[in-house]
Amino acid sequence: MEVCCEPYPKQTQWLWRAICFMCTSRLEWKGSTKIAVEVEKLLCNTRLCNYIKRQSPGHQTSMVEGFHSLVNHFTPKMFAFSYSGMMCRTILAALHFNENSQRAQQATRAGNQMYSLHYPKYKQGGHIVRKVLDNATFGK
Known part of the structure; x- marks a missing residue:
């Protein structure tokens, strides 16, 4: 829509x-x-x-696409799950996404924010700059 x-x-x-x-x-x-x-x-x-x-x-669809990607990671389409198994995995994906969606950007000891260079295929040798985020938490 x-x-x-x-x-x-x-x-x-x-x-x-x-x-x-x-x-x-x-x-x-x-x-x-x-x-x-x-x-x-x-x-x-x-x-x-x-x-x-x-x-x-x-x-404004970046977060929605990120969540959908995470749900696909937790409930891959190549496997069949029962309804309760699918519901539990989806809830687990939502909890993981809510916990880690607003991670802060990593900083050096001097306090400067960290960035990384990536070379995607669509840039044909060009680069893009991305923020380096804190590590995701896994229920710690």
Whole structure:
């Protein structure tokens, strides 16, 4: 959904309004209740809708892709797991991701931040600079 709406901010705003409508028209909330009116007022606020229209969702998927990669690491698709096994592995992946997603950047003893050079194939001999992060914790 994000990719198809990236160059079309009006469609993104329209999708947001559709989501707001679905949230406020649930069976538990009758359309005229005070809660439904307040939620609709908050979600369909003009400033919020304009802010959402200016969002660039294509550049905000890095963490989602990182989490998906970690889930694939914990639950590889080439093996079959029972429902409880898959659920446990997914929960374990979520716990690991939450613990290690905001790791700090490593620093030298002098206090300078550390970086490393990488040479990916798509750069064809060029390099990129990456931050060196603290080691991941594994339940220590």
